Structure formats: structure tokens, C-alpha cells
Amino acid sequence: MKGGIVEGLAEVREDLRSACKRSGRDEGDVKLIAVSKTFSAEAVREAIGEGQRVFGESRLQEAEGKLADVAEGIEWHFIGGVQRNKVRKILPLFEWVHGVDSLRLANTMDRTAADLGIVAKIFLQVDLAGEDSKGGYAPDVLHRELDDLSSMGNLEIGGLMTIPPATGDGGGSRRWFSELREFRDQLERNFKTSLPYLSMGMSGDYELAVEEGATHVRVGSAIFGRRNHKVRGESAGG
Numbered sequence: 001m002k003g004g005i006v007e008g009l010a011e012v013r014e015d016l017r018s019a020c021k022r023s024g025r026d027e028g029d030v031k032l033i034a035v036s037k038t039f040s041a042e043a044v045r046e047a048i049g050e051g052q053r054v055f056g057e058s059r060l061q062e063a064e065g066k067l068a069d070v071a072e073g074i075e076w077h078f079i080g081g082v083q084r085n086k087v088r089k090i091l092p093l094f095e096w097v098h099g100v101d102s103l104r105l106a107n108t109m110d111r112t113a114a115d116l117g118i119v120a121k122i123f124l125q126v127d128l129a130g131e132d133s134k135g136g137y138a139p140d141v142l143h144r145e146l147d148d149l150s151s152m153g154n155l156e157i158g159g160l161m162t163i164p165p166a167t168g169d170g171g172g173s174r175r176w177f178s179e180l181r182e183f184r185d186q187l188e189r190n191f192k193t194s195l196p197y198l199s200m201g202m203s204g205d206y207e208l209a210v211e212e213g214a215t216h217v218r219v220g221s222a223i224f225g226r227r228n229h230k231v232r233g234e235s236a237g238g
């Protein structure tokens with residue numbers, strides 16, 4: 001089928017390869033998260049059939065049924081906003097949680113992870129443009145709280161995540177991607193810590209994100225097709 005998941009996935013993979021080549025990066029250093037929100041378990045299985053093993057969902061309720069319906073051995077990333085009262089359900093299902101943006105939430109995750117006997121692997125979401133609507137740490141607040149966050153024994157902080165302001169063509173995202181990388185570098189220097197991962201880039205701008213250092217790109221519609229309805233917390237233009 002022309003324009004289907006098989007083609008979409010092949011195209012995105014090819015784009016990622018080219019972007020890695022252009023920027024002198026190793027293909028293996030960029031992980032493609034196929035964002036399957038609003039799409040069926042069947043769509044996920046089709047992508048799995050093409051060798052895709054990493055998927056992203058942004059709403060717990062929608063994800064629960066889908067995860068139960070899909071083969072094991074899949075790495076799921078929770079990429080939506082996280083409500084504290086959902087943490088106990090999210091942690092056992094998702095390998096990584098991308099939207100952590102407060103000490104309070106991090107505390108809940110740390111304590112819950114301890115209860116569950118696991119380490120919660122997280123990305124700290126950063127709001128570089130000061131867009132309150134999307135969630136995310138203001139950079140100065142994160143700078144202030146990173147010591148406390150790092151001291152939590154049941155959290156592993158993989159790195160930073162951002163959702164840049166929507167622009168018509170996606171080209172405007174580059175600036176935010178390079179800012180996120182620079183902010184990460186600054187945190188690593190100031191705190192003598194390691195934040196290896198940068199989760200940035202969606203369907204309209206994943207190539208730019210790779211050129212600017214993304215290690216995780218979150219791509220939905222370029223693989224699965226247009227979504228029929230918006231998901232709460234989703235960026236405009238997504």
C-alpha cells in the first residue's frame with residue numbers, strides 16, 4: 001500500500017541515515033521512537049513486522065490496552081505529560097518517561113520506583129521558549145533543582161527532552177534544538193555530571209534534530225499517517 005506504515009517507516013529511517021551522514025554521526029547513536037498514540041495495536045504490530053522495537057505513547061489509558069495487545073520485548077516510552085497519580089501505573093509499563101518537569105513529580109517517581117523495586121529512567125523536559133502550555137522546566141529552575149534531582153536514588157536521569165514551539169515549516173526548530181544541546185553541555189560542566197541523551201525532533205523536524213545532536217527522535221505522523229484528532233498536551237501543528 002502506497003503511503004502506508006511500511007513506506008513511512010522506510011522513509012524516516014532513510015532520512016535519519018542521511019542526517020547522520022551529513023552531520024558525521026553514527027546511525028546507532030540515534031534511536032527512533034515510533035509514536036503510536038491514536039493508532040491501533042494493529043498499526044504497532046505492522047511496524048514491529050518491519051523491525052521497529054521502540055514506541056512512544058502519551059496517554060496512559062490509551063496505552064494500557066495497546067501494550068497488553070502487543071508482543072513483549074518492545075521498549076515503550078511515555079512521552080506525554082505525567083500526572084502524579086498515574087506514576088504507579090506508568091512506571092511498570094514504560095521503560096522511559098520523558099515528561100518529568102518538577103521536583104514534586106520526580107519525588108513521587110523516586111518513591112514509587114523504590115516501592116516497586118526498580119529504577120525509574122527519565123528525561124527532564126525543558127521549556128526553552130517559556131511556553132507554559134506545554135509543561136517543562138524553565139532552564140533556571142532546572143539548574144537550581146538538578147542537585148536534588150540527581151540525589152534521588154531510584155531515578156536515572158538519561159538527559160533532556162524538549163518540544164519546541166510549533167513553526168509553519170519546522171525549520172524554526174533548529175534554534176531550540178541547539179539551545180537544548182548547549183544547555184545540556186552547560187549542566188554537564190557545572191554539575192560534573194553526565195546527561196547523555198537528548199530527546200528532540202518530531203515528524204516535521206527530526207532531521208534538524210539529528211543534525212543538532214538528538215539521540216532520541218519521537219516520530220508519529222511521518223510513520224503512521226495523519227492523526228484524526230488531537231491528544232491533550234500535544235503541540236499545535238503536531
Ligand SMILES: *Cc1c(COP(=O)(O)O)cnc(C)c1O
Nearest residue numbers: 035079202203218219220221238
Ligand atoms: C505526538 C507527539 C510526538 C509525535 O508527533 P508527530 O508530529 O506526529 O511526529 C512527539 N512528541 C510528543 C511529546 C508528542 O506528544
